[in-house]
Amino acid sequence: MPQPTTTPVRTPVEIPTVEPNPKLLPAEICPQQKREMASPDVSP
Amino acid sequence: MLVRDPELSIAGWLLLRNAHTLRERAFCRTLDALDHDSIKFVHTADQVFQIHPVEPSLSGLMAACSANTWSRDRLANVPISRPGRSALSDPELVPMLQDLADILASEAGQAFTSSYYPGVPDVQMPGEHVELVMNALQREMDREGKSRQRCPVEFLALPKERQRALAERRRWWFQKFAITPERWVTGYWSVWDVSEEALPEMVSA
Numbered sequence: 001m002p003q004p005t006t007t008p009v010r011t012p013v014e015i016p017t018v019e020p021n022p023k024l025l026p027a028e029i030c031p032q033q034k035r036e037m038a039s040p041d042v043s044p
Numbered sequence: 045m046l047v048r049d050p051e052l053s054i055a056g057w058l059l060l061r062n063a064h065t066l067r068e069r070a071f072c073r074t075l076d077a078l079d080h081d082s083i084k085f086v087h088t089a090d091q092v093f094q095i096h097p098v099e100p101s102l103s104g105l106m107a108a109c110s111a112n113t114w115s116r117d118r119l120a121n122v123p124i125s126r127p128g129r130s131a132l133s134d135p136e137l138v139p140m141l142q143d144l145a146d147i148l149a150s151e152a153g154q155a156f157t158s159s160y161y162p163g164v165p166d167v168q169m170p171g172e173h174v175e176l177v178m179n180a181l182q183r184e185m186d187r188e189g190k191s192r193q194r195c196p197v198e199f200l201a202l203p204k205e206r207q208r209a210l211a212e213r214r215r216w217w218f219q220k221f222a223i224t225p226e227r228w229v230t231g232y233w234s235v236w237d238v239s240e241e242a243l244p245e246m247v248s249a
Contacts, residue, residue, distance in 0.1 A: 024189050024196040026152040026181075031049060033188055034145040035136040037152070039180035040125030043173075043225050044218035 051139035062102045067238040073140040120234040150246045155210040163209035164216045177211040
């Protein structure tokens with residue numbers, strides 16, 4: 001009796017999703033840059 | 045604050061732990077050195093002021109500085125800004141106003157992330173000034189985005205009412221540090237006129 005043939009099963013490959021680089025927020029900048037961002041050359 | 049801000053003296057850093065109000069915090073940031081019976085300030089580092097505190101506390105030290113006519117006057121006239129460190133930098137707030145800078149950066153971030161971001165009804169300003177402020181805020185974000193190779197948030201892409209709210213809140217916070225548009229023209233602020241409110245929760249001390 002012939003052996004039943006088996007179809008090779010390929011494990012699906014998970015494609016990693018690339019997270020878009022989040023936008024740079026003001027809270028992420030350093031203290032000195034925060035002092036510059038306060039823009040003391042522009043009136044309150 | 046676990047790591048000392050390099051702009052803050054050791055004396056100021058130690059005292060800042062006991063500061064509860066914006067005014068007390070601003071005072072601590074002006075301290076350059078404490079000696080046996082005298083004090084020096086960051087913005088007048090070549091001058092020594094004799095003081096005679098009665099209470100061994102931060103408020104006692106402030107009272108002693110207020111009692112000395114000369115030191116009281118120097119603390120009433122602190123520069124608002126200083127020139128940029130390089131030809132490419134913009135002017136920056138003096139380090140004594142670091143709390144204001146931190147608050148404004150937090151406010152600017154919340155304009156993008158908060159679900160509710162109202163303006164300040166008491167603050168009135170023309171649309172041109174709102175745009176001027178947005179461009180000024182963007183300037184530093186663009187520069188930092190370039191150096192980090194990250195796309196910065198865009199203030200002019202905010203809805204108009206959020207842009208206005210941010211500009212109004214910026215003015216409101218400047219006012220808490222005694223810097224009104226009128227005072228701003230003089231280039232100086234006074235420690236004695238800073239609000240006695242606590243540091244807002246949005247800024248971690």
